[in-house]
Amino acid sequence: MNKKIADLNRYLADKGLKITRQREAVAQVFFDTDGHISAEELYIKVSRSYPGVGLTTVYRTLKLLKEAGLAKERRFAEDSQGVFEKEDTARHHDHLICTRCGKIIEFKEPLIEKLQEEVAQKHGFSVEDHKMELYGLCSSCRTA
Amino acid sequence: MNKKIADLNRYLADKGLKITRQREAVAQVFFDTDGHISAEELYIKVSRSYPGVGLTTVYRTLKLLKEAGLAKERRFAEDSQGVFEKEDTARHHDHLICTRCGKIIEFKEPLIEKLQEEVAQKHGFSVEDHKMELYGLCSSCRTA
DNA sequence: CAATAATTGAAATTGATTATCATGTTCTCT
DNA sequence: AGAGAACATGATAATCAATTTCAATTATTG
Ligand SMILES: [Mn+2]
Ligand SMILES: [Mn+2]
Ligand SMILES: [Zn+2]
Ligand SMILES: [Zn+2]
Numbered sequence: 001m002n003k004k005i006a007d008l009n010r011y012l013a014d015k016g017l018k019i020t021r022q023r024e025a026v027a028q029v030f031f032d033t034d035g036h037i038s039a040e041e042l043y044i045k046v047s048r049s050y051p052g053v054g055l056t057t058v059y060r061t062l063k064l065l066k067e068a069g070l071a072k073e074r075r076f077a078e079d080s081q082g083v084f085e086k087e088d089t090a091r092h093h094d095h096l097i098c099t100r101c102g103k104i105i106e107f108k109e110p111l112i113e114k115l116q117e118e119v120a121q122k123h124g125f126s127v128e129d130h131k132m133e134l135y136g137l138c139s140s141c142r143t144a
Numbered sequence: 145m146n147k148k149i150a151d152l153n154r155y156l157a158d159k160g161l162k163i164t165r166q167r168e169a170v171a172q173v174f175f176d177t178d179g180h181i182s183a184e185e186l187y188i189k190v191s192r193s194y195p196g197v198g199l200t201t202v203y204r205t206l207k208l209l210k211e212a213g214l215a216k217e218r219r220f221a222e223d224s225q226g227v228f229e230k231e232d233t234a235r236h237h238d239h240l241i242c243t244r245c246g247k248i249i250e251f252k253e254p255l256i257e258k259l260q261e262e263v264a265q266k267h268g269f270s271v272e273d274h275k276m277e278l279y280g281l282c283s284s285c286r287t288a
Numbered sequence: 289c290a291a292t293a294a295t296t297g298a299a300a301t302t303g304a305t306t307a308t309c310a311t312g313t314t315c316t317c318t
Numbered sequence: 319a320g321a322g323a324a325c326a327t328g329a330t331a332a333t334c335a336a337t338t339t340c341a342a343t344t345a346t347t348g
Contacts, residue, residue, distance in 0.1 A: 018314050018325055039305085054328040059305070075219070077275065080336095081304065096269050105267050112263075115256050116278055123249050124283035125240050131221070132276045134260055139268035162294055162345050183336085198297040203336065225335065 004031045004070060004086075011068035025050035026061040027070075036074060036083035036104070076104075076133060094132040100141040148175045148214060148230075155212035169194035170205040171214075180218060180227035180248070220248075221279065238276040244285040 008027050009019050029046045030037070037045070043058045062084055065071035072087040076097060096105040112132070120127045152171050153163050173190045174181070181189070187202045206228055209215035216231040220241055240249040256276070264271045 016325085020313075020326065022327070052328090056306085056328055056330095057326080060326085075221075077219075096264060096267055098269070099272060105269070107263055107267065109259060109263050112256055112259050115253060115259070116276075119251055119253050119256075120240060120278050120280060123240055123251065124286075125242070125249070125278065125280045126286055127278050127280040128243060129279045130277060131279075132260075133274060134264050134269065134271050135273045135275075136264060136269045136271040142268075142270055160294085164295065164345070166296070196297090200297060200337085201295085204295090 007070060008065065008068055011070075012064070017064075022050075022053045022057050023061050023064070025053055026058050027065065030062070030065065030071065030084070031086065033086075036085050038081045038083050040081065042084070077135065094134075096134045096136070098138040098141055099135050100137055103138050103141075105138075151214060152209065152212055155214075156208070161208075166194075166197045166201050167205050167208070169197055170202050171209065174206070174209065174215065174228070175230065177230075180229050182225045182227050184225065186228070220277065238278075240278045240280070242282040242285055243279050244281055247282050247285075249282075 043055045093106040093108045187199045237250040237252045
């Protein structure tokens with residue numbers, strides 16, 4: 001569990017940045033959170049265990065976590081707020097989103113990823129990242 | 145070409161909305177535009193042929209065009225402004241985006257779309273729409 | 289033409305995110 | 319441990335696309 005904090009600290013040291021109480025607080029709460037969380041929500045959550053940490057610092061720490069490859073920002077349609085989740089290259093996934101109830105299912109489809117590579121190659125591109133979201137109705141919402 | 149204007153007018157009539165000079169101006173210029181255009185850019189373009197049309201009305205008309213199924217809004221990563229393009233269910237496509245020079249290539253891959261359907265079904269979802277964007281380097285930017 | 293409801297555009301507002309800046313903290317070197 | 323340099327913090331202000339407000343104008347219906 002503290003491996004990720006160690007990863008962050010290594011990243012900070014490499015960049016000549018500093019390890020602070022606030023950064024560790026934000027990172028710890030973030031790493032203990034599953035699923036998708038907005039900066040604002042994370043700020044609330046952090047404030048419970050570590051009052052006094054500012055929202056600005058939460059934004060800044062999330063940006064650092066992204067740069068360090070430890071967090072990924074998602075921006076689902078119609079949501080004006082971005083959400084963050086733990087990043088782990090081994091656990092890459094895409095999303096299925098119910099447009100009625102907001103339910104989100106994560107999935108991985110290696111065959112699609114392979115075809116994406118092929119399409120890109122066909123146009124002379126090398127893929128660095130991709131975004132795929134499927135929007136529709138979940139089974140509960142369809143029958144309701 | 146005026147078929148699309150007719151489509152819009154039909155949509156407006158059905159909804160009890162009104163056909164106005166401004167809406168026709170915005171729609172006409174939009175339909176004459178290929179590729180992706182922001183509300184702001186469209187506003188500039190409209191202003192040349194039909195001065196006096198407000199930016200607010202451009203935003204409002206684009207929203208109507210989306211509702212009528214005649215326009216689609218895209219929100220590519222790193223762009224803070226949304227862009228719009230003509231919608232045509234027969235000509236659905238996804239995007240390849242160069243993260244260095246911004247070049248955008250449109251493509252269609254039926255096999256991927258089929259797999260998307262299958263993944264959704266496997267989770268009990270019915271797909272209404274999807275978003276797929278591949279980010280990477282185009283051939284020019286890779287060799288440079 | 290008159291009545292009604294919708295539309296318009298300027299200006300104000302919103303809401304998420306980022307920039308500023310004075311003050312506080314961390315790290316490095318002695 | 320102490321000093322100094324660089325970085326971090328957080329309250330506040332700024333940004334910026336997009337939406338809301340509202341009084342004045344216009345389209346539609348009969
Ligand atoms: Mn996820
Ligand atoms: Mn396109
Ligand atoms: Zn649902
Ligand atoms: Zn390029």
